[in-house]
Amino acid sequence: MITLAVDAMGGDAGLAVTIPGCVAFVQRQPNAHLILVGDETAIHQALKNADAPSGRISVRHAAQVVEMDEAPQLALKNKKDSSMRVAINLVKEGEAQAAVSAGNTGALMATARFVLKTIPGIERPAIAKFLPAADGSVTLILDLGANVDCTPQQLTQFAIIGSELFQALHSRTPRVGLLNIGSEDIKGSDTVKQTFALLKNSKLNFIGNVEGNDIFTGKVDVVVADGFVGNITLKTIEGAVKFIGSTIKQEFQANLLTKLGALAALPALKRFKNRLDPRKFNGAIFLGLRGVVVKSHGGTDETGFAFALEEAYHEAKADSLAKIEQGVAEQLAALPSADSDNAAA
Amino acid sequence: MITLAVDAMGGDAGLAVTIPGCVAFVQRQPNAHLILVGDETAIHQALKNADAPSGRISVRHAAQVVEMDEAPQLALKNKKDSSMRVAINLVKEGEAQAAVSAGNTGALMATARFVLKTIPGIERPAIAKFLPAADGSVTLILDLGANVDCTPQQLTQFAIIGSELFQALHSRTPRVGLLNIGSEDIKGSDTVKQTFALLKNSKLNFIGNVEGNDIFTGKVDVVVADGFVGNITLKTIEGAVKFIGSTIKQEFQANLLTKLGALAALPALKRFKNRLDPRKFNGAIFLGLRGVVVKSHGGTDETGFAFALEEAYHEAKADSLAKIEQGVAEQLAALPSADSDNAAA
Numbered sequence: 001m002i003t004l005a006v007d008a009m010g011g012d013a014g015l016a017v018t019i020p021g022c023v024a025f026v027q028r029q030p031n032a033h034l035i036l037v038g039d040e041t042a043i044h045q046a047l048k049n050a051d052a053p054s055g056r057i058s059v060r061h062a063a064q065v066v067e068m069d070e071a072p073q074l075a076l077k078n079k080k081d082s083s084m085r086v087a088i089n090l091v092k093e094g095e096a097q098a099a100v101s102a103g104n105t106g107a108l109m110a111t112a113r114f115v116l117k118t119i120p121g122i123e124r125p126a127i128a129k130f131l132p133a134a135d136g137s138v139t140l141i142l143d144l145g146a147n148v149d150c151t152p153q154q155l156t157q158f159a160i161i162g163s164e165l166f167q168a169l170h171s172r173t174p175r176v177g178l179l180n181i182g183s184e185d186i187k188g189s190d191t192v193k194q195t196f197a198l199l200k201n202s203k204l205n206f207i208g209n210v211e212g213n214d215i216f217t218g219k220v221d222v223v224v225a226d227g228f229v230g231n232i233t234l235k236t237i238e239g240a241v242k243f244i245g246s247t248i249k250q251e252f253q254a255n256l257l258t259k260l261g262a263l264a265a266l267p268a269l270k271r272f273k274n275r276l277d278p279r280k281f282n283g284a285i286f287l288g289l290r291g292v293v294v295k296s297h298g299g300t301d302e303t304g305f306a307f308a309l310e311e312a313y314h315e316a317k318a319d320s321l322a323k324i325e326q327g328v329a330e331q332l333a334a335l336p337s338a339d340s341d342n343a344a345a
Numbered sequence: 346m347i348t349l350a351v352d353a354m355g356g357d358a359g360l361a362v363t364i365p366g367c368v369a370f371v372q373r374q375p376n377a378h379l380i381l382v383g384d385e386t387a388i389h390q391a392l393k394n395a396d397a398p399s400g401r402i403s404v405r406h407a408a409q410v411v412e413m414d415e416a417p418q419l420a421l422k423n424k425k426d427s428s429m430r431v432a433i434n435l436v437k438e439g440e441a442q443a444a445v446s447a448g449n450t451g452a453l454m455a456t457a458r459f460v461l462k463t464i465p466g467i468e469r470p471a472i473a474k475f476l477p478a479a480d481g482s483v484t485l486i487l488d489l490g491a492n493v494d495c496t497p498q499q500l501t502q503f504a505i506i507g508s509e510l511f512q513a514l515h516s517r518t519p520r521v522g523l524l525n526i527g528s529e530d531i532k533g534s535d536t537v538k539q540t541f542a543l544l545k546n547s548k549l550n551f552i553g554n555v556e557g558n559d560i561f562t563g564k565v566d567v568v569v570a571d572g573f574v575g576n577i578t579l580k581t582i583e584g585a586v587k588f589i590g591s592t593i594k595q596e597f598q599a600n601l602l603t604k605l606g607a608l609a610a611l612p613a614l615k616r617f618k619n620r621l622d623p624r625k626f627n628g629a630i631f632l633g634l635r636g637v638v639v640k641s642h643g644g645t646d647e648t649g650f651a652f653a654l655e656e657a658y659h660e661a662k663a664d665s666l667a668k669i670e671q672g673v674a675e676q677l678a679a680l681p682s683a684d685s686d687n688a689a690a
Contacts, residue, residue: 181576189493212577213584231526232557233581239558240585251616264609271596
């Protein structure tokens with residue numbers, strides 16, 4: 001049995017999305033147990049309204065809620081009994097194997113980092129996400145915004161935690177690429193060039209620089225960038241997918257002929273929509289912490305929230321954290337920079 | 346009559362693409378005159394094979410060709426009679442109003458900068474491109490890779506030249522946005538924050554930070570980033586468009602039902618493909634130089650090359666360079682940093 005702690009109050013819509021998402025999820029995963037954290041009375045009422053199955057869903061009261069726009073440091077200081085904080089405490093105390101929240105990203109990261117701490121040797125946690133790529137494969141990309149400025153050492157740590165997560169979930173050594181503006185070794189900013197040198201000397205399966213278009217080709221499994229570049233890349237992808245989707249829609253609605261075509265094309269269009277449905281890729285992973293924390297998009301619906309729960313469930317089931325901790329220790333020990341203070345400088 | 350100087354030898358396929366592209370273009374634009382620069386004999390032969398109309402296409406001999414992978418500085422030093430260099434010389438000498446090349450990007454930029462120089466007050470040229478956005482609008486994004494590391498002053502200069510180009514081509518004051526990881530004023534790296542302050546105090550129509558997804562919404566006209574972020578963003582978009590296109594194709598070929606649907610959907614799919622055809626957005630603009638230079642993708646086909654010619658033609662026709670030079674002078678004079686040495690530091 002895998003137990004997930006759920007911040008039931010988080011997200012733009014709170015219980016209206018999290019409860020049906022949780023119900024859908026436990027019906028799909030017979031070996032999952034959920035602890036819903038938040039306003040006890042409201043949660044029980046919502047569960048009743050959603051006709052939730054008994055067993056496998058329990059409730060833990062938390063009196064506070066972190067607001068979506070609350071300053072992370074204030075939430076950390078003043079909201080010690082928030083649904084978010086209590087859910088993460090459950091992971092810390094071993095009652096749950098993972099926590100999931102659709103709440104305030106900054107507050108969730110600050111809280112998770114404060115409560116769980118980072119894996120030894122990892123200076124900062126990163127945000128990672130699996131994206132769809134060619135032939136049904138997936139590409140893990142990190143950091144997606146937790147760290148705007150990064151040192152070459154930190155970027156190398158991101159490469160390591162990303163590689164170890166991919167390995168834990170997919171049982172093969174992933175190809176790691178450094179997001180850059182050209183495939184030649186000498187490209188990029190000084191930080192990126194130094195990172196290149198560190199990665200080349202690591203025990204990772206480093207395939208060199210990759211460009212933005214490589215994210216989708218399936219030729220790289222783990223794409224490493226700082227949080228500034230990674231976040232802009234992710235948002236650009238989200239924007240492109242949305243724009244292209246609405247363009248297709250417009251062109252199918254252009255005239256009677258195209259509208260008739262749309263009817264006939266419905267099966268293919270549904271398959272297409274289903275395959276690239278952003279809700280299926282909703283779970284953002286807080287990586288590098290001593291605990292599994294998954295962030296759902298704040299504005300997602302119940303389907304999207306259920307997919308965030310799936311992401312946490314699979315990580316917990318694969319025992320990814322123990323594997324990552326062990327892998328990180330081995331990778332860091334093998335780095336040349338472990339022998340000298342600053343090999344890359 | 347607008348005269349364009351064309352590097353006929355540049356690009357992965359050279360004359361096989363440039364000549365038919367030029368022929369298609371002059372047939373479409375009755376007021377365009379082309380000077381094709383390169384191996385005289387080969388060009389005349391290719392024109393003959395392509396059944397090119399006489400008049401409006403002339404040929405200028407150049408004995409050398411810059412290789413696609415040649416080091417820019419070596420090309421600059423050793424290839425003074427290259428088709429690329431001679432085409433840019435024609436702009437410098439006023440024989441042509443713009444130059445177009447599908448050749449080596451780095452060499453073209455180095456040569457253009459050396460021969461034409463930058464507009465007074467602009468430290469470095471940038472690469473800019475129009476991308477399709479919602480409701481048939483376009484968004485200009487720069488820099489796309491000419492400058493990996495930029496100062497806040499240089500990013501502000503990019504905002505100015507981008508804004509002035511947009512204004513010259515679209516006859517309205519564009520909304521300028523700074524590509525960042527959040528829309529709040531305080532987001533981003535130190536450089537980005539300082540750029541924000543400079544732009545806020547400028548006379549530009551600065552709408553603040555924009556995110557990756559805003560590129561496609563039509564809510565911003567000019568998106569400013571350094572060349573590292575801009576290039577990764579552009580490549581990511583190209584990759585996403587290609588990936589989504591091939592996913593649609595796959596789903597329409599999934600089974601007999603979807604294949605029949607594809608037949609019926611053909612009119613809409615064609616409209617869609619035509620609207621987002623990357624060849625229509627092929628012309629990358631070298632901006633900030635004292636001359637109009639447009640770079641075609643090296644691997645494009647004749648249709649794409651003809652669109653790069655169109656881009657150069659419209660810039661020349663709009664007298665964009667004179668307008669940009671005047672606009673830059675006015676914008677720079679209005680910047681607070683013109684009064685003190687380093688207002689943003």
